[in-house]
Amino acid sequence: MAAELAAHPLTRDCLLGCASVFLTAAVLDGLSPKAGSGKMHGAGLWLLRGGWVLLTTMLAYQGLRSHALPIASPAEVLLSIAWGLSGVSLFLDVTFNHRLPTWAIAGVTALCLVSAGLLGVVEHPLDTTGKPLIVMHVGAAVLAYCVLGAQALNSAAYLLQDRALARHQFGGIYALLPALVPLDRIGAQLMGAAVWLLGLSLVIGATDWAQRDLALVAAPKLVAALITWLACGWIVVQRRRQRLRAAAFARASLVAAIPAVVALYLSLHSAR
Protein backbone atom coordinates (compact mmCIF):
# COMPACT_ATOMS: atom_id res chain seq x y z
CA MET A 1 0.00 0.00 0.00
CA ALA A 2 2.88 2.34 0.89
CA ALA A 3 4.32 1.74 -2.54
CA GLU A 4 1.01 2.70 -4.18
CA LEU A 5 0.71 5.81 -2.02
CA ALA A 6 4.29 6.76 -2.76
CA ALA A 7 3.25 7.37 -6.33
CA HIS A 8 0.81 10.06 -5.18
CA PRO A 9 2.58 12.54 -2.88
CA LEU A 10 0.85 15.55 -1.29
CA THR A 11 1.07 18.26 -3.90
CA ARG A 12 1.53 21.99 -3.39
CA ASP A 13 -2.01 22.55 -4.68
CA CYS A 14 -3.29 20.18 -2.04
CA LEU A 15 -1.57 22.19 0.74
CA LEU A 16 -2.65 25.53 -0.70
CA GLY A 17 -6.21 24.23 -1.05
CA CYS A 18 -6.24 23.30 2.63
CA ALA A 19 -4.73 26.71 3.46
CA SER A 20 -7.57 28.39 1.58
CA VAL A 21 -10.08 26.64 3.86
CA PHE A 22 -8.38 28.12 6.93
CA LEU A 23 -8.03 31.50 5.23
CA THR A 24 -11.75 31.55 4.47
CA ALA A 25 -12.43 30.68 8.11
CA ALA A 26 -10.23 33.58 9.24
CA VAL A 27 -11.92 36.04 6.84
CA LEU A 28 -15.44 34.95 7.79
CA ASP A 29 -14.70 35.25 11.51
CA GLY A 30 -12.90 38.57 11.05
CA LEU A 31 -15.86 40.01 9.17
CA SER A 32 -18.34 38.77 11.76
CA PRO A 33 -20.20 41.85 13.09
CA LYS A 34 -20.41 40.72 16.71
CA ALA A 35 -17.97 38.67 18.77
CA GLY A 36 -18.89 35.04 19.39
CA SER A 37 -22.18 35.15 17.53
CA GLY A 38 -23.73 35.43 14.11
CA LYS A 39 -23.81 33.20 11.08
CA MET A 40 -20.42 34.34 9.77
CA HIS A 41 -18.72 33.56 13.05
CA GLY A 42 -20.40 30.14 13.14
CA ALA A 43 -19.38 29.43 9.56
CA GLY A 44 -15.78 30.45 10.33
CA LEU A 45 -15.64 28.17 13.35
CA TRP A 46 -17.05 25.20 11.44
CA LEU A 47 -14.57 25.79 8.61
CA LEU A 48 -11.75 25.76 11.18
CA ARG A 49 -13.01 22.45 12.53
CA GLY A 50 -13.46 21.05 9.01
CA GLY A 51 -10.02 22.30 8.00
CA TRP A 52 -8.49 20.56 11.00
CA VAL A 53 -10.13 17.26 10.02
CA LEU A 54 -8.82 17.76 6.46
CA LEU A 55 -5.33 18.48 7.78
CA THR A 56 -5.47 15.41 10.02
CA THR A 57 -6.38 13.30 6.98
CA MET A 58 -3.52 14.81 4.98
CA LEU A 59 -1.01 14.11 7.76
CA ALA A 60 -2.31 10.56 8.17
CA TYR A 61 -1.96 10.07 4.42
CA GLN A 62 1.58 11.43 4.48
CA GLY A 63 2.41 9.18 7.45
CA LEU A 64 1.07 6.12 5.64
CA ARG A 65 2.94 7.13 2.53
CA SER A 66 6.31 7.57 4.23
CA HIS A 67 5.63 4.80 6.74
CA ALA A 68 6.71 7.14 9.56
CA LEU A 69 5.50 10.06 11.61
CA PRO A 70 5.14 13.06 9.27
CA ILE A 71 7.84 15.12 10.99
CA ALA A 72 10.87 14.28 8.86
CA SER A 73 11.03 17.36 6.65
CA PRO A 74 10.53 21.10 7.27
CA ALA A 75 7.25 21.04 5.35
CA GLU A 76 6.00 18.09 7.37
CA VAL A 77 7.03 19.72 10.63
CA LEU A 78 5.16 22.88 9.61
CA LEU A 79 2.12 20.80 8.72
CA SER A 80 2.31 19.08 12.11
CA ILE A 81 2.62 22.45 13.87
CA ALA A 82 -0.37 23.81 11.93
CA TRP A 83 -2.31 20.69 12.90
CA GLY A 84 -1.24 20.94 16.55
CA LEU A 85 -2.01 24.65 16.83
CA SER A 86 -5.53 24.36 15.45
CA GLY A 87 -5.97 21.12 17.42
CA VAL A 88 -4.94 22.76 20.72
CA SER A 89 -7.34 25.66 20.11
CA LEU A 90 -10.21 23.27 19.34
CA PHE A 91 -9.29 21.23 22.43
CA LEU A 92 -9.38 24.37 24.61
CA ASP A 93 -12.75 25.29 23.13
CA VAL A 94 -14.32 21.89 23.69
CA THR A 95 -12.72 21.06 27.06
CA PHE A 96 -12.38 24.39 28.82
CA ASN A 97 -14.97 26.41 26.90
CA HIS A 98 -12.11 28.82 26.12
CA ARG A 99 -12.35 30.04 22.55
CA LEU A 100 -9.24 31.72 21.20
CA PRO A 101 -10.07 34.10 18.33
CA THR A 102 -10.92 31.90 15.33
CA TRP A 103 -9.50 34.45 12.90
CA ALA A 104 -6.10 34.39 14.64
CA ILE A 105 -5.83 30.59 14.86
CA ALA A 106 -7.10 30.03 11.31
CA GLY A 107 -4.81 32.79 9.99
CA VAL A 108 -1.66 31.35 11.61
CA THR A 109 -2.59 27.82 10.50
CA ALA A 110 -3.09 29.05 6.92
CA LEU A 111 0.31 30.77 7.10
CA CYS A 112 1.99 27.51 8.19
CA LEU A 113 0.26 25.64 5.37
CA VAL A 114 1.28 28.19 2.74
CA SER A 115 4.89 28.05 4.01
CA ALA A 116 4.81 24.23 3.87
CA GLY A 117 3.37 24.46 0.35
CA LEU A 118 6.18 26.77 -0.74
CA LEU A 119 8.82 24.51 0.86
CA GLY A 120 7.25 21.44 -0.75
CA VAL A 121 6.77 18.06 0.91
CA VAL A 122 10.09 16.25 0.64
CA GLU A 123 10.11 13.26 -1.66
CA HIS A 124 12.74 11.34 0.29
CA PRO A 125 12.05 11.79 3.97
CA LEU A 126 14.66 11.06 6.58
CA ASP A 127 14.93 7.45 7.52
CA THR A 128 13.83 7.14 11.12
CA THR A 129 13.56 3.36 11.02
CA GLY A 130 15.09 1.95 14.17
CA LYS A 131 15.26 5.39 15.80
CA PRO A 132 12.18 5.47 17.99
CA LEU A 133 13.77 8.00 20.37
CA ILE A 134 14.22 10.50 17.53
CA VAL A 135 10.59 10.08 16.51
CA MET A 136 9.47 10.68 20.12
CA HIS A 137 11.88 13.59 20.50
CA VAL A 138 10.62 15.36 17.37
CA GLY A 139 6.99 14.53 18.17
CA ALA A 140 7.26 16.00 21.69
CA ALA A 141 9.09 19.07 20.33
CA VAL A 142 6.44 19.66 17.68
CA LEU A 143 3.69 19.42 20.28
CA ALA A 144 5.61 21.76 22.61
CA TYR A 145 5.96 24.37 19.84
CA CYS A 146 2.25 24.03 19.06
CA VAL A 147 1.39 24.71 22.69
CA LEU A 148 3.86 27.61 22.83
CA GLY A 149 2.31 29.00 19.64
CA ALA A 150 -1.15 28.79 21.19
CA GLN A 151 0.17 30.49 24.34
CA ALA A 152 1.78 33.26 22.28
CA LEU A 153 -1.57 33.94 20.60
CA ASN A 154 -3.29 33.68 23.99
CA SER A 155 -0.86 36.23 25.46
CA ALA A 156 -1.25 38.58 22.51
CA ALA A 157 -5.02 38.39 22.96
CA TYR A 158 -4.59 39.15 26.68
CA LEU A 159 -2.43 42.20 26.06
CA LEU A 160 -4.80 43.51 23.38
CA GLN A 161 -7.82 43.08 25.64
CA ASP A 162 -5.94 44.67 28.56
CA ARG A 163 -5.01 47.64 26.37
CA ALA A 164 -8.57 47.94 25.08
CA LEU A 165 -10.06 48.03 28.57
CA ALA A 166 -7.43 50.44 29.87
CA ARG A 167 -7.99 52.80 26.93
CA HIS A 168 -11.75 52.40 26.91
CA GLN A 169 -11.86 50.90 23.41
CA PHE A 170 -14.72 48.46 23.26
CA GLY A 171 -15.60 47.89 19.62
CA GLY A 172 -13.82 46.59 16.52
CA ILE A 173 -11.14 43.93 16.89
CA TYR A 174 -11.30 44.14 20.69
CA ALA A 175 -14.86 42.84 20.75
CA LEU A 176 -13.57 39.61 19.16
CA LEU A 177 -11.21 38.81 22.02
CA PRO A 178 -11.95 36.49 24.97
CA ALA A 179 -12.18 37.76 28.56
CA LEU A 180 -9.01 38.56 30.51
CA VAL A 181 -9.22 36.17 33.44
CA PRO A 182 -9.83 33.00 31.37
CA LEU A 183 -6.99 34.06 29.04
CA ASP A 184 -4.69 34.35 32.05
CA ARG A 185 -5.80 31.03 33.58
CA ILE A 186 -5.51 29.06 30.33
CA GLY A 187 -2.18 30.77 29.63
CA ALA A 188 -0.75 29.39 32.87
CA GLN A 189 -1.92 25.88 31.94
CA LEU A 190 -0.51 26.12 28.42
CA MET A 191 2.84 27.33 29.72
CA GLY A 192 2.98 24.45 32.19
CA ALA A 193 2.21 21.96 29.41
CA ALA A 194 4.88 23.53 27.16
CA VAL A 195 7.53 23.14 29.87
CA TRP A 196 6.70 19.45 30.31
CA LEU A 197 6.58 18.69 26.57
CA LEU A 198 9.74 20.61 25.74
CA GLY A 199 11.49 19.08 28.75
CA LEU A 200 10.42 15.62 27.60
CA SER A 201 11.69 16.36 24.10
CA LEU A 202 15.03 17.58 25.46
CA VAL A 203 15.45 14.56 27.76
CA ILE A 204 14.69 12.12 24.94
CA GLY A 205 16.96 14.07 22.59
CA ALA A 206 19.74 14.01 25.20
CA THR A 207 19.32 10.25 25.71
CA ASP A 208 19.57 9.67 21.98
CA TRP A 209 22.49 12.05 21.80
CA ALA A 210 24.33 10.08 24.51
CA GLN A 211 23.81 6.86 22.56
CA ARG A 212 24.82 8.13 19.11
CA ASP A 213 27.26 10.32 17.31
CA LEU A 214 27.59 13.61 19.20
CA ALA A 215 28.21 15.51 15.98
CA LEU A 216 24.67 14.74 14.83
CA VAL A 217 23.26 17.22 17.33
CA ALA A 218 23.24 20.76 16.00
CA ALA A 219 24.55 22.93 18.84
CA PRO A 220 22.64 26.16 17.94
CA LYS A 221 19.35 24.26 17.85
CA LEU A 222 20.10 22.65 21.20
CA VAL A 223 21.07 25.99 22.77
CA ALA A 224 17.94 27.74 21.46
CA ALA A 225 15.72 24.89 22.68
CA LEU A 226 17.44 24.95 26.09
CA ILE A 227 17.00 28.72 26.38
CA THR A 228 13.32 28.34 25.49
CA TRP A 229 12.85 25.61 28.06
CA LEU A 230 14.68 27.55 30.80
CA ALA A 231 12.69 30.70 30.00
CA CYS A 232 9.40 28.80 30.11
CA GLY A 233 10.44 27.04 33.32
CA TRP A 234 11.34 30.36 34.95
CA ILE A 235 8.00 31.84 33.90
CA VAL A 236 6.09 28.89 35.35
CA VAL A 237 8.00 29.07 38.65
CA GLN A 238 7.50 32.84 38.95
CA ARG A 239 3.85 32.38 38.18
CA ARG A 240 3.49 29.75 40.90
CA ARG A 241 5.16 32.14 43.34
CA GLN A 242 2.66 34.78 42.25
CA ARG A 243 5.43 37.10 41.16
CA LEU A 244 4.42 37.07 37.53
CA ARG A 245 0.75 37.59 36.90
CA ALA A 246 -1.66 39.08 34.43
CA ALA A 247 -0.05 41.40 31.86
CA ALA A 248 3.49 40.71 33.09
CA PHE A 249 2.92 36.98 32.60
CA ALA A 250 1.55 37.57 29.11
CA ARG A 251 4.50 39.76 28.18
CA ALA A 252 6.98 37.19 29.51
CA SER A 253 5.21 34.45 27.54
CA LEU A 254 5.57 36.46 24.36
CA VAL A 255 9.27 37.02 25.06
CA ALA A 256 9.71 33.25 25.58
CA ALA A 257 8.21 32.69 22.15
CA ILE A 258 11.22 34.41 20.53
CA PRO A 259 13.82 31.70 21.34
CA ALA A 260 11.10 29.16 20.55
CA VAL A 261 10.77 30.56 17.02
CA VAL A 262 14.56 30.53 16.67
CA ALA A 263 14.74 26.92 17.91
CA LEU A 264 11.95 25.95 15.55
CA TYR A 265 13.67 27.62 12.62
CA LEU A 266 16.93 25.82 13.41
CA SER A 267 15.05 22.53 13.81
CA LEU A 268 13.45 22.98 10.40
CA HIS A 269 16.87 23.82 8.99
CA SER A 270 18.45 20.71 10.50
CA ALA A 271 15.59 18.55 9.23
CA ARG A 272 16.47 19.40 5.63
Next chain:
Amino acid sequence: MSERPRNLVALSATHRTAGLDERAAFTVPAGGAEVFYAAAREAGLAEAVLLATCNRLEAYAVGDEAAALHVRSALLKATGAPAAVLDQHLKPVPGLEAVEHLFSVVSGLESQMVGEVEIAGQVKDAYADALARGMTGPVLNRVFQRAFQAGAWARTNTGISQGQVSLGNVAVELAMRVFGSLADARVLVLGTGDVGRQVVQALVSRGASQVSVASRTFENARALAEEFSGSSLTLADALRQAHAHDVIVGCATVERALLDAVTLREIAGRRDGRPLLLVDLGVPRNFASGVQGLDGTYLCDLDDLARVSNANLKARLAEVDRARVALAEKAARAWGAANHQASPEA
Protein backbone atom coordinates in the same frame (compact mmCIF):
# COMPACT_ATOMS: atom_id res chain seq x y z
CA MET B 1 -63.99 83.54 20.12
CA SER B 2 -61.43 80.78 20.74
CA GLU B 3 -58.38 81.31 22.92
CA ARG B 4 -54.97 81.32 21.23
CA PRO B 5 -53.44 77.81 21.36
CA ARG B 6 -51.27 77.31 24.39
CA ASN B 7 -47.56 77.08 23.95
CA LEU B 8 -45.17 74.64 25.46
CA VAL B 9 -41.51 75.10 26.09
CA ALA B 10 -38.80 72.69 27.17
CA LEU B 11 -35.33 73.52 28.39
CA SER B 12 -32.87 70.68 28.02
CA ALA B 13 -29.23 70.15 29.02
CA THR B 14 -27.93 66.65 28.27
CA HIS B 15 -24.96 64.37 27.68
CA ARG B 16 -24.98 65.46 24.03
CA THR B 17 -23.15 68.66 24.89
CA ALA B 18 -22.04 68.21 28.52
CA GLY B 19 -19.29 65.85 29.63
CA LEU B 20 -19.52 63.79 32.81
CA ASP B 21 -17.92 66.39 35.05
CA GLU B 22 -20.02 69.21 33.58
CA ARG B 23 -23.16 67.14 34.13
CA ALA B 24 -22.08 66.69 37.72
CA ALA B 25 -22.13 70.48 38.09
CA PHE B 26 -25.83 70.68 37.30
CA THR B 27 -27.23 67.70 39.19
CA VAL B 28 -30.29 68.41 41.29
CA PRO B 29 -29.43 67.81 44.97
CA ALA B 30 -31.88 66.50 47.57
CA GLY B 31 -34.55 69.15 48.02
CA GLY B 32 -33.74 70.67 44.65
CA ALA B 33 -37.08 69.68 43.14
CA GLU B 34 -38.85 71.48 45.97
CA VAL B 35 -36.87 74.62 45.15
CA PHE B 36 -37.64 74.30 41.44
CA TYR B 37 -41.40 73.98 41.87
CA ALA B 38 -41.50 76.78 44.45
CA ALA B 39 -39.68 79.09 42.03
CA ALA B 40 -41.97 78.03 39.15
CA ARG B 41 -45.06 78.70 41.22
CA GLU B 42 -43.69 82.05 42.30
CA ALA B 43 -43.09 82.97 38.66
CA GLY B 44 -46.71 82.19 37.88
CA LEU B 45 -46.15 79.01 35.89
CA ALA B 46 -49.29 76.88 36.05
CA GLU B 47 -47.82 73.74 34.54
CA ALA B 48 -44.21 72.57 34.85
CA VAL B 49 -42.39 69.24 35.12
CA LEU B 50 -38.77 68.83 36.18
CA LEU B 51 -36.81 65.83 34.84
CA ALA B 52 -33.39 65.31 36.39
CA THR B 53 -31.36 62.16 35.69
CA CYS B 54 -27.66 61.31 35.50
CA ASN B 55 -27.51 62.37 31.89
CA ARG B 56 -30.11 65.09 31.53
CA LEU B 57 -31.60 68.10 33.22
CA GLU B 58 -34.88 69.13 31.60
CA ALA B 59 -37.96 71.12 32.43
CA TYR B 60 -41.23 71.29 30.52
CA ALA B 61 -43.58 74.21 31.09
CA VAL B 62 -46.66 75.66 29.49
CA GLY B 63 -46.03 79.21 28.34
CA ASP B 64 -44.08 81.37 25.95
CA GLU B 65 -40.55 82.84 25.85
CA ALA B 66 -41.09 84.55 29.19
CA ALA B 67 -41.97 81.16 30.71
CA ALA B 68 -38.68 79.79 29.35
CA LEU B 69 -36.80 82.50 31.23
CA HIS B 70 -38.68 81.67 34.44
CA VAL B 71 -37.89 77.97 33.99
CA ARG B 72 -34.21 78.77 33.46
CA SER B 73 -34.19 80.81 36.63
CA ALA B 74 -35.92 77.98 38.55
CA LEU B 75 -33.37 75.47 37.24
CA LEU B 76 -30.50 77.67 38.36
CA LYS B 77 -32.00 77.87 41.84
CA ALA B 78 -32.67 74.12 41.98
CA THR B 79 -29.21 73.03 40.87
CA GLY B 80 -27.14 75.81 42.37
CA ALA B 81 -25.03 75.62 39.19
CA PRO B 82 -23.27 78.75 37.91
CA ALA B 83 -25.37 80.42 35.20
CA ALA B 84 -22.41 80.42 32.79
CA VAL B 85 -22.10 76.64 33.04
CA LEU B 86 -25.79 75.88 32.72
CA ASP B 87 -26.42 78.39 29.92
CA GLN B 88 -23.66 76.77 27.91
CA HIS B 89 -25.67 73.55 27.70
CA LEU B 90 -29.31 74.56 28.25
CA LYS B 91 -31.17 74.40 24.95
CA PRO B 92 -34.72 75.78 24.55
CA VAL B 93 -37.11 73.57 22.58
CA PRO B 94 -40.45 75.21 21.68
CA GLY B 95 -43.97 73.90 20.93
CA LEU B 96 -44.36 70.81 18.81
CA GLU B 97 -40.60 70.23 18.86
CA ALA B 98 -40.77 69.98 22.64
CA VAL B 99 -43.46 67.31 22.38
CA GLU B 100 -41.43 65.38 19.82
CA HIS B 101 -38.41 65.71 22.08
CA LEU B 102 -40.33 64.34 25.08
CA PHE B 103 -41.60 61.40 23.01
CA SER B 104 -38.05 60.63 21.92
CA VAL B 105 -36.76 60.92 25.49
CA VAL B 106 -39.39 58.52 26.87
CA SER B 107 -38.65 56.05 24.06
CA GLY B 108 -34.93 56.09 24.85
CA LEU B 109 -33.94 57.62 21.50
CA GLU B 110 -32.29 60.59 23.20
CA SER B 111 -30.52 58.44 25.77
CA GLN B 112 -26.79 58.03 25.91
CA MET B 113 -27.38 54.29 25.48
CA VAL B 114 -29.90 54.46 22.67
CA GLY B 115 -32.98 52.37 23.42
CA GLU B 116 -32.33 52.04 27.19
CA VAL B 117 -35.45 51.35 29.22
CA GLU B 118 -34.75 53.08 32.54
CA ILE B 119 -35.53 56.54 31.21
CA ALA B 120 -39.25 55.75 30.81
CA GLY B 121 -39.48 55.03 34.54
CA GLN B 122 -37.52 58.15 35.38
CA VAL B 123 -39.87 60.33 33.30
CA LYS B 124 -42.88 58.66 34.94
CA ASP B 125 -41.43 59.43 38.37
CA ALA B 126 -40.78 63.04 37.39
CA TYR B 127 -44.34 63.43 36.07
CA ALA B 128 -45.81 61.78 39.17
CA ASP B 129 -43.84 64.18 41.35
CA ALA B 130 -45.16 67.21 39.44
CA LEU B 131 -48.69 65.80 39.53
CA ALA B 132 -48.49 65.32 43.29
CA ARG B 133 -47.37 68.92 43.68
CA GLY B 134 -50.29 70.14 41.56
CA MET B 135 -47.97 71.45 38.87
CA THR B 136 -49.57 69.68 35.92
CA GLY B 137 -52.65 70.69 33.99
CA PRO B 138 -54.57 69.82 30.83
CA VAL B 139 -51.62 70.34 28.49
CA LEU B 140 -48.84 68.54 30.33
CA ASN B 141 -51.17 65.76 31.52
CA ARG B 142 -52.18 65.02 27.95
CA VAL B 143 -48.67 65.35 26.51
CA PHE B 144 -46.97 63.19 29.15
CA GLN B 145 -49.61 60.45 29.07
CA ARG B 146 -49.36 60.29 25.28
CA ALA B 147 -45.58 60.23 25.61
CA PHE B 148 -45.74 57.15 27.84
CA GLN B 149 -48.02 55.41 25.36
CA ALA B 150 -45.73 56.37 22.47
CA GLY B 151 -42.66 55.10 24.35
CA ALA B 152 -44.31 51.75 25.02
CA TRP B 153 -45.40 51.59 21.38
CA ALA B 154 -41.89 52.31 20.09
CA ARG B 155 -40.33 49.63 22.29
CA THR B 156 -42.92 47.05 21.31
CA ASN B 157 -43.17 47.79 17.61
CA THR B 158 -39.62 48.73 16.65
CA GLY B 159 -36.26 47.16 17.42
CA ILE B 160 -34.76 50.15 19.28
CA SER B 161 -34.33 48.17 22.51
CA GLN B 162 -32.97 45.00 20.90
CA GLY B 163 -30.56 43.29 23.27
CA GLN B 164 -32.22 44.75 26.38
CA VAL B 165 -30.13 47.86 26.68
CA SER B 166 -29.88 48.89 30.33
CA LEU B 167 -27.16 50.21 32.60
CA GLY B 168 -27.21 46.98 34.61
CA ASN B 169 -26.84 44.73 31.56
CA VAL B 170 -24.08 46.81 30.01
CA ALA B 171 -22.18 46.94 33.32
CA VAL B 172 -22.42 43.15 33.52
CA GLU B 173 -21.28 42.81 29.90
CA LEU B 174 -18.22 44.87 30.77
CA ALA B 175 -17.51 42.73 33.85
CA MET B 176 -17.74 39.61 31.69
CA ARG B 177 -15.10 41.03 29.34
CA VAL B 178 -12.72 41.00 32.27
CA PHE B 179 -13.79 37.88 34.18
CA GLY B 180 -15.51 35.72 31.58
CA SER B 181 -17.83 34.10 34.08
CA LEU B 182 -19.09 35.98 37.11
CA ALA B 183 -19.56 32.81 39.16
CA ASP B 184 -16.26 33.26 41.01
CA ALA B 185 -16.08 37.05 40.95
CA ARG B 186 -16.67 38.98 44.17
CA VAL B 187 -18.85 41.97 43.39
CA LEU B 188 -19.53 45.02 45.53
CA VAL B 189 -22.39 47.35 44.65
CA LEU B 190 -22.33 50.76 46.33
CA GLY B 191 -25.79 52.32 46.34
CA THR B 192 -29.27 50.89 46.53
CA GLY B 193 -31.27 53.19 44.28
CA ASP B 194 -32.94 52.20 41.01
CA VAL B 195 -29.63 51.78 39.21
CA GLY B 196 -28.17 49.77 42.11
CA ARG B 197 -31.16 47.45 42.03
CA GLN B 198 -30.86 46.98 38.24
CA VAL B 199 -27.16 46.22 38.54
CA VAL B 200 -27.68 43.64 41.29
CA GLN B 201 -30.52 42.06 39.33
CA ALA B 202 -28.44 41.90 36.14
CA LEU B 203 -25.44 40.48 38.01
CA VAL B 204 -27.43 37.74 39.71
CA SER B 205 -29.27 36.83 36.51
CA ARG B 206 -25.90 36.42 34.73
CA GLY B 207 -24.51 34.03 37.33
CA ALA B 208 -22.83 36.24 39.96
CA SER B 209 -23.08 34.43 43.27
CA GLN B 210 -20.97 36.62 45.57
CA VAL B 211 -22.66 39.99 45.49
CA SER B 212 -22.35 42.42 48.39
CA VAL B 213 -24.50 45.53 48.65
CA ALA B 214 -23.57 48.60 50.65
CA SER B 215 -25.41 51.79 51.37
CA ARG B 216 -25.31 54.69 53.77
CA THR B 217 -28.63 53.43 55.05
CA PHE B 218 -27.78 49.90 56.10
CA GLU B 219 -31.44 48.83 56.12
CA ASN B 220 -31.69 49.58 52.39
CA ALA B 221 -28.57 47.53 51.69
CA ARG B 222 -29.87 44.64 53.76
CA ALA B 223 -33.27 44.67 52.04
CA LEU B 224 -31.75 44.67 48.55
CA ALA B 225 -29.17 42.02 49.45
CA GLU B 226 -31.79 39.74 50.99
CA GLU B 227 -33.97 40.04 47.90
CA PHE B 228 -31.15 38.68 45.73
CA SER B 229 -29.50 36.33 48.28
CA GLY B 230 -26.46 38.56 48.60
CA SER B 231 -24.70 40.00 51.61
CA SER B 232 -25.00 43.51 53.00
CA LEU B 233 -22.40 45.88 54.38
CA THR B 234 -22.32 49.32 55.86
CA LEU B 235 -20.70 51.84 53.55
CA ALA B 236 -17.70 52.23 55.87
CA ASP B 237 -17.11 48.46 56.02
CA ALA B 238 -17.52 48.17 52.25
CA LEU B 239 -14.90 50.82 51.60
CA ARG B 240 -12.54 49.15 54.10
CA GLN B 241 -12.96 45.77 52.37
CA ALA B 242 -12.97 47.12 48.80
CA HIS B 243 -9.65 45.43 47.94
CA ALA B 244 -11.21 42.00 48.50
CA HIS B 245 -13.65 42.53 45.62
CA ASP B 246 -13.06 41.95 41.91
CA VAL B 247 -15.78 44.25 40.64
CA ILE B 248 -16.91 47.43 42.39
CA VAL B 249 -19.94 49.20 40.99
CA GLY B 250 -20.56 52.71 42.27
CA CYS B 251 -24.09 54.03 41.88
CA ALA B 252 -24.50 56.02 45.05
CA THR B 253 -25.58 59.64 45.14
CA VAL B 254 -22.54 61.46 46.43
CA GLU B 255 -21.16 64.93 46.72
CA ARG B 256 -17.54 63.80 46.44
CA ALA B 257 -15.90 60.56 45.33
CA LEU B 258 -16.28 57.61 47.73
CA LEU B 259 -12.88 56.26 46.66
CA ASP B 260 -10.26 58.90 45.93
CA ALA B 261 -7.19 58.34 43.75
CA VAL B 262 -4.90 57.52 46.68
CA THR B 263 -7.30 54.95 48.10
CA LEU B 264 -7.80 53.39 44.66
CA ARG B 265 -4.05 53.05 44.19
CA GLU B 266 -3.80 51.46 47.61
CA ILE B 267 -6.60 49.02 46.77
CA ALA B 268 -4.98 48.12 43.44
CA GLY B 269 -1.66 47.56 45.20
CA ARG B 270 -3.22 45.11 47.66
CA ARG B 271 -4.62 42.91 44.88
CA ASP B 272 -1.31 41.33 43.82
CA GLY B 273 -1.98 41.88 40.14
CA ARG B 274 -5.48 40.35 40.17
CA PRO B 275 -7.72 42.41 37.88
CA LEU B 276 -10.05 44.96 39.44
CA LEU B 277 -12.96 46.45 37.53
CA LEU B 278 -14.43 49.71 38.78
CA VAL B 279 -17.72 50.68 37.17
CA ASP B 280 -18.76 54.21 38.06
CA LEU B 281 -22.43 54.83 37.33
CA GLY B 282 -22.67 57.91 39.50
CA VAL B 283 -23.01 61.57 38.58
CA PRO B 284 -21.09 63.09 40.35
CA ARG B 285 -18.46 60.35 40.15
CA ASN B 286 -18.24 57.71 42.88
CA PHE B 287 -14.57 56.97 42.08
CA ALA B 288 -11.77 59.42 41.35
CA SER B 289 -10.67 59.25 37.75
CA GLY B 290 -6.93 59.19 38.42
CA VAL B 291 -6.30 55.44 38.28
CA GLN B 292 -5.56 55.12 34.57
CA GLY B 293 -2.30 53.33 33.96
CA LEU B 294 -2.50 51.11 37.03
CA ASP B 295 -1.74 47.54 35.92
CA GLY B 296 -4.84 45.37 36.09
CA THR B 297 -7.19 48.12 37.24
CA TYR B 298 -9.89 49.20 34.81
CA LEU B 299 -12.17 52.16 35.51
CA CYS B 300 -15.25 52.71 33.37
CA ASP B 301 -17.86 55.44 33.73
CA LEU B 302 -21.25 56.21 32.21
CA ASP B 303 -19.72 57.48 28.97
CA ASP B 304 -17.81 54.20 28.56
CA LEU B 305 -20.94 52.16 29.16
CA ALA B 306 -22.68 54.13 26.45
CA ARG B 307 -19.79 53.30 24.11
CA VAL B 308 -20.12 49.58 24.91
CA SER B 309 -23.85 49.73 24.36
CA ASN B 310 -23.64 51.75 21.18
CA ALA B 311 -20.91 49.53 19.70
CA ASN B 312 -23.77 47.45 18.33
CA LEU B 313 -25.89 50.46 17.50
CA LYS B 314 -25.57 50.16 13.71
CA ALA B 315 -27.96 47.23 13.69
CA ARG B 316 -30.54 49.35 15.54
CA LEU B 317 -30.09 52.62 13.63
CA ALA B 318 -32.66 51.74 10.97
CA GLU B 319 -35.12 50.98 13.77
CA VAL B 320 -34.28 54.29 15.44
CA ASP B 321 -35.11 56.17 12.22
CA ARG B 322 -38.36 54.24 11.86
CA ALA B 323 -39.25 55.03 15.48
CA ARG B 324 -38.45 58.74 15.02
CA VAL B 325 -40.80 59.07 12.04
CA ALA B 326 -43.65 57.31 13.82
CA LEU B 327 -43.08 59.25 17.05
CA ALA B 328 -43.12 62.59 15.18
CA GLU B 329 -46.56 61.73 13.78
CA LYS B 330 -47.81 60.72 17.21
CA ALA B 331 -46.34 63.89 18.76
CA ALA B 332 -48.15 66.08 16.21
CA ARG B 333 -51.45 64.38 16.96
CA ALA B 334 -50.90 64.65 20.73
CA TRP B 335 -49.94 68.33 20.48
CA GLY B 336 -53.03 69.06 18.38
CA ALA B 337 -55.23 67.21 20.87
CA ALA B 338 -53.63 68.95 23.87
CA ASN B 339 -54.23 72.37 22.34
CA HIS B 340 -57.76 71.46 21.40
CA GLN B 341 -58.52 70.25 24.91
CA ALA B 342 -56.89 73.27 26.48
CA SER B 343 -58.99 75.78 24.52
CA PRO B 344 -62.17 76.96 26.33
CA GLU B 345 -64.46 75.96 23.45
CA ALA B 346 -63.31 72.38 23.56
